Amino acid sequence: MHQQLIQSIVEEIRSNLKSNFLGKIFQLTPLSFVIDLGIRGKFLLVDLEPSSPRLYLSQRRVKDLDKQSLPLSHFGQSMKAQIGGGHLVAIDKDKDERIVRLSFRVEDELGVVSFRRLLIQLTGRAANLFILDELNRITAALRAPKGLGQQLGEYYLPPPGNESSIREPAVVFVGSPSQAAEEFFTTYDKDRDFNARISSLRGQTKKALSQKSKLRDNLEKDLADHGDPEAHKRLGDLLLANVSTASREANKVRITDFYADGAPTIEVEIDDNTSLQEAASQSFRHYSKAKRAREEIVERLGTLKVEIAELEERLNEIDRVARDRDEATLSTLQPQKKQPQPVGKREAKQQLPGVRRYVSTDGFEILVGRGARDNDNLTFRIARPSDLWLHAGDYPGSHVVVRNPDSAANDN
Numbered sequence: 001m002h003q004q005l006i007q008s009i010v011e012e013i014r015s016n017l018k019s020n021f022l023g024k025i026f027q028l029t030p031l032s033f034v035i036d037l038g039i040r041g042k043f044l045l046v047d048l049e050p051s052s053p054r055l056y057l058s059q060r061r062v063k064d065l066d067k068q069s070l071p072l073s074h075f076g077q078s079m080k081a082q083i084g085g086g087h088l089v090a091i092d093k094d095k096d097e098r099i100v101r102l103s104f105r106v107e108d109e110l111g112v113v114s115f116r117r118l119l120i121q122l123t124g125r126a127a128n129l130f131i132l133d134e135l136n137r138i139t140a141a142l143r144a145p146k147g148l149g150q151q152l153g154e155y156y157l158p159p160p161g162n163e164s165s166i167r168e169p170a171v172v173f174v175g176s177p178s179q180a181a182e183e184f185f186t187t188y189d190k191d192r193d194f195n196a197r198i199s200s201l202r203g204q205t206k207k208a209l210s211q212k213s214k215l216r217d218n219l220e221k222d223l224a225d226h227g228d229p230e231a232h233k234r235l236g237d238l239l240l241a242n243v244s245t246a247s248r249e250a251n252k253v254r255i256t257d258f259y260a261d262g263a264p265t266i267e268v269e270i271d272d273n274t275s276l277q278e279a280a281s282q283s284f285r286h287y288s289k290a291k292r293a294r295e296e297i298v299e300r301l302g303t304l305k306v307e308i309a310e311l312e313e314r315l316n317e318i319d320r321v322a323r324d325r326d327e328a329t330l331s332t333l334q335p336q337k338k339q340p341q342p343v344g345k346r347e348a349k350q351q352l353p354g355v356r357r358y359v360s361t362d363g364f365e366i367l368v369g370r371g372a373r374d375n376d377n378l379t380f381r382i383a384r385p386s387d388l389w390l391h392a393g394d395y396p397g398s399h400v401v402v403r404n405p406d407s408a409a410n411d412n
Helices: 003-015 062-068 074-083 177-226 229-241 276-324 327-333 372-382 405-411
Strands: 025-029 032-035 042-047 054-059 087-093 099-107 113-121 128-132 138-141 247-249 252-256 265-269 355-359 365-369 388-390 400-402
Touching: 003 054, 003 087, 003 177, 025 062, 025 074, 054 177, 074 099, 074 113, 074 128, 074 138, 177 276, 177 327, 229 252, 229 276, 276 327, 276 372, 355 372, 365 372, 372 400
Parallel strands: none
Antiparallel strands: 025 032, 032 042, 042 054, 087 099, 099 113, 113 128, 128 138, 247 252, 252 265, 355 365, 365 400, 388 400
């Protein structure tokens, strides 16, 4: 807050004082309070959020405050116990500091009089709220204090900083300084909330776009690794057609390519312990696998293309909403919070043949393929687009899928 505005608010509060006592204390957030100082229709709002500390008189209704308030924190209880019912005798702002002191005359049940100060430190990251005794020793602090003169039991000292050397421009407002402050902070809070929502939404969308793009790249690589299905089928047909005419030398097999013009002789590599019939069967299995994989991958790539385009369009829309400050559209872009669905204690698990099922220490369901055919079934038929797929590159072994619980809820 601007020092001139703080001083004007202090003078406004002082002008409303007659024989005022500290009444009820309402805690709105862990770092903000609304305090009844006996000013008709107005309450003292104190907020020590480091990013925007503030102090001003605010028009509130007790009924609304009762609904909005939290149970008093430890500091709130200390404030109530030490200065509750105290007579407010003075309010002052420290010169060249964003520090306001409210002095109270407190009389206990035995008639013993003491003085306490509620010190409001509106100093950015060091913003805090203290209770001081008659000797200016700190008896309670709202935030964990740091630095010399800020610790419990110490004589209070302002936080380090050369405030007096800062020459702030004059502020101009019409009417009540508290009203001007409240209007400013209402707009400020609204803008800050809007920007935070935009930032969160943009981050979520970029993350989703990155995941979809990475999945697309991996699927394109898988498609290339599976090869051309027709090439596998062609090799199988040629091996069967050349069973009686092929010549072999170790793992080199020379066969006639009846599909090519002129039927040239070609050389293929086949393990010398594998017959041509067995090699042909392997080629046909590769053909079936590659054909099935190509169909699945091409379909998923088509879906991903649409999803990526939608996410890119969504990012452009978020940028437009941010530029135009379009609150209505922002609300429609934000995902609705999911309502928890009741789950039975003995929910029947879907039987997945050829798949081993585990549960991680974090509660995630893990599916592991048992063999090559099971791996294909797990990867291309059971796994969802948003599940996590794991496999050791360039090595044979099981495919592993970690279930995304959010995708399961959406499927239901």
